[in-house]
Amino acid sequence: MKVPVLSYGAGTFGGGNEFFRAWGTTGVEEASRLIDICLDAGVNLIDTADVYSNGLSEEITGKAIAGKRQRLLLSTKATFRFGEGPNNVGSSRYHLIEQLEGSLRRLGTDYVDIYHMHGFDASTPVEETLYTLDGFVRSGKVRYIAASNFSGWHLMKSLAVSERYGWARYVGHQVYYSLAGRDYEWELMPLALDQKVGALVWSPLAWGRLTGKIRRGQPLPEVSRLHKTAENGPQPPQEYLYKVVDAIDEVAKETGKSVPQIALNWLLQRPTVSTLIMGARNEEQLRQNLDAAGWKLTGEQVARLDAASKVARPYPYWHQAQFTERTPLPVAEG
Numbered sequence: 001m002k003v004p005v006l007s008y009g010a011g012t013f014g015g016g017n018e019f020f021r022a023w024g025t026t027g028v029e030e031a032s033r034l035i036d037i038c039l040d041a042g043v044n045l046i047d048t049a050d051v052y053s054n055g056l057s058e059e060i061t062g063k064a065i066a067g068k069r070q071r072l073l074l075s076t077k078a079t080f081r082f083g084e085g086p087n088n089v090g091s092s093r094y095h096l097i098e099q100l101e102g103s104l105r106r107l108g109t110d111y112v113d114i115y116h117m118h119g120f121d122a123s124t125p126v127e128e129t130l131y132t133l134d135g136f137v138r139s140g141k142v143r144y145i146a147a148s149n150f151s152g153w154h155l156m157k158s159l160a161v162s163e164r165y166g167w168a169r170y171v172g173h174q175v176y177y178s179l180a181g182r183d184y185e186w187e188l189m190p191l192a193l194d195q196k197v198g199a200l201v202w203s204p205l206a207w208g209r210l211t212g213k214i215r216r217g218q219p220l221p222e223v224s225r226l227h228k229t230a231e232n233g234p235q236p237p238q239e240y241l242y243k244v245v246d247a248i249d250e251v252a253k254e255t256g257k258s259v260p261q262i263a264l265n266w267l268l269q270r271p272t273v274s275t276l277i278m279g280a281r282n283e284e285q286l287r288q289n290l291d292a293a294g295w296k297l298t299g300e301q302v303a304r305l306d307a308a309s310k311v312a313r314p315y316p317y318w319h320q321a322q323f324t325e326r327t328p329l330p331v332a333e334g
């Protein structure tokens with residue numbers, strides 16, 4: 001299945017609690033309009049999750065796509081806690097069946113195109129999770145399965161189990177990756193290359209930081225989800241973030257593109273990246289981000305951005321970087 005290079009994240013739909021209200025409060029009418037804008041631009045993949053605003057994001061997505069389902073690919077997720085009680089969490093057969101049925105109902109559809117395990121559940125046997133997911137695929141309720149936020153060994157063990165039993169395998173990995181957070185490159189990118197698992201990149205603007213509104217000596221704008229959410233996502237060190245933004249600013253001036261467009265275009269050129277899940281709380285942000293595709297930063301500009309965002313590798317990656325003759329790095333370090 002082909003996915004568009006840019007897709008749209010519905011985390012901003014609903015605003016059902018304080019955390020998600022800071023992301024956005026997009027309702028059905030606005031969501032429907034934003035999705036139409038996406039469709040006009042060829043962006044036909046919408047990503048949501050059961051836990052986004054406690055199901056409200058899925059509900060709004062479902063209403064907003066009424067009559068458009070066949071033109072769209074829908075991605076959602078399960079695993080994280082969805083309510084009280086010992087069984088309302090995880091990737092057990094019990095919880096996944098409950099959650100898939102709930103997601104289908106809220107989305108108003110009878111199938112999900114990409115079903116993600118939102119995180120790894122170390123308390124449920126991997127066999128139980130994958131057997132259940134294989135059943136979903138065979139029933140037609142799920143088209144493809146994907147992981148999210150897995151460690152290398154979580155994903156590799158899961159792929160090995162799928163292969164051992166001939167079950168559906170994870171074809172995608174929804175990962176955090178941005179110009180201000182390149183940890184994905186150390187373990188997960190080489191794994192994705194080797195195992196042919198496509199990356200669906202979440203928070204490509206570093207959790208709403210590479211927006212042009214955050215730079216040295218400038219206070220956070222009044223409207224920014226970071227006032228309420230900064231501690232819940234990736235937290236690049238301040239000085240490092242400023243250094244990366246300085247480099248993006250320089251390239252933005254040269255190209256006439258905006259900071260988010262540069263940050264997104266850099267990601268589009270990275271190996272294994274299948275799609276960037278854009279966040280946009282309104283039409284203006286969305287239209288700007290849609291223009292991040294269809295052109296290319298030069299190799300020299302990419303190299304400068306690589307250099308500005310380079311960080312020291314943890315072990316064993318610094319050691320492996322000394323033996324690239326047989327273990328080549330997937331991308332230049334800068």
Ligand SMILES: NC(=O)c1ccc[n+]([C@@H]2O[C@H](COP(=O)([O-])OP(=O)(O)OC[C@H]3O[C@@H](n4cnc5c(N)ncnc54)[C@H](OP(=O)(O)O)[C@@H]3O)[C@@H](O)[C@H]2O)c1
Nearest residue numbers: 009010011202203204205206207208211224225279285288
């Ligand atoms: N699998 C996971 O664990 C996981 C985790 C997080 C997200 N996701 C998915 O990834 C999607 C995107 O995540 P994200 O929202 O964190 O992405 P992001 O691209 O890092 O941040 C988007 C935010 O940046 C600001 N922004 C975006 N475009 C802008 C522009 N052109 N100009 C100025 N500001 C702009 C907006 O926030 P402000 O208006 O507040 O500045 C917007 O909400 C989510 O909706 C969800 O589907 C998945």
